[in-house]
Amino acid sequence: MEGTHAELTFGIGRILLTEAEIRQRIGDLGGQISQDYAGRNPLLVGVLKGVVFFMTDLLRAITIPVSVDFMAISRYDPQRQAKGSVRLTKDLDEAVESRHLIFVEDVVDTGLTLSYLLRVLRARNPASLEVCVLFNKPAHRLVDIPLKYKGFDLPDRFVVGYGLDYREAYRHLPFIGELKPAVLQLT
Ligand code: IMP
Numbered sequence: 001m002e003g004t005h006a007e008l009t010f011g012i013g014r015i016l017l018t019e020a021e022i023r024q025r026i027g028d029l030g031g032q033i034s035q036d037y038a039g040r041n042p043l044l045v046g047v048l049k050g051v052v053f054f055m056t057d058l059l060r061a062i063t064i065p066v067s068v069d070f071m072a073i074s075r076y077d078p079q080r081q082a083k084g085s086v087r088l089t090k091d092l093d094e095a096v097e098s099r100h101l102i103f104v105e106d107v108v109d110t111g112l113t114l115s116y117l118l119r120v121l122r123a124r125n126p127a128s129l130e131v132c133v134l135f136n137k138p139a140h141r142l143v144d145i146p147l148k149y150k151g152f153d154l155p156d157r158f159v160v161g162y163g164l165d166y167r168e169a170y171r172h173l174p175f176i177g178e179l180k181p182a183v184l185q186l187t
Contacts, residue, residue, distance in 0.1 A: 015177045112142060
C-alpha cells in the first residue's frame with residue numbers, strides 16, 4: 001500500500017488504481033482538453049464535494065487558460081421523488097451562457113445524477129457542453145450519456161478513495177480501493 005495510510009485503510013480490500021496510475025491518466029486528460037479547447041477558455045464545472053480532488057489535479061494538468069466553478073446538490077428521498085432528481089443547494093457563481101462548459105465528475109454509476117445536472121446546464125444555453133469523468137462504472141447505467149473524456153472503466157464494485165467516500169470516510173486516500181463487503185454489511 002502506498003504512503004502512510006495504514007490506519008486509514010481499515011476495511012479496504014483490493015487496490016484497483018494506484019496514485020501513480022491516477023496521476024498519469026489525469027495528465028493525459030489535461031493534455032487532451034488543452035488541445036481541444038485552445039483559444040476557447042473553457043469553464044470547468046463540478047459538484048461538491050467528491051470531485052474537488054480530481055478537479056484540482058485536472059486543472060493543474062491543463063496548460064491553456066481555464067476557469068472553474070462549483071455547485072452543490074442534495075439528493076431527494078428516492079422513495080418519494082423521481083429517481084435521480086436532485087436539489088441544487090449551491091448554484092454556480094458564473095453565468096454559463098455562451099461559455100464552453102466541461103462538466104467534471106468523479107464517478108458515474110447509473111448516470112441519473114449526471115443526466116439531471118446536464119439538463120439544468122443545457123437550459124442555460126452554453127456554447128458547448130461536454131463531460132469529463134474520471135471513474136466510469138457502466139454496470140448499472142440507466143441513461144446513455146456521451147462521455148467525451150473518460151479516465152477509467154471500473155468494475156461493479158463499491159470503491160473509495162480519491163474523492164469517493166463511504167459515509168464521508170476514505171475520501172482523502174490517494175488511490176482507489178475496493179471496500180470490503182463486510183464493511184458495507186455493517187450498516
Ligand atoms: P449515479 O446517479 O448513479 O450515477 O450516482 C453517482 C453518485 O453515486 C456519485 O456521485 C457518488 O456519490 C455515488 N457513487 C456511485 N458509485 C460509487 C462508488 O463506488 N463509491 C462511492 N460513491 C459512489
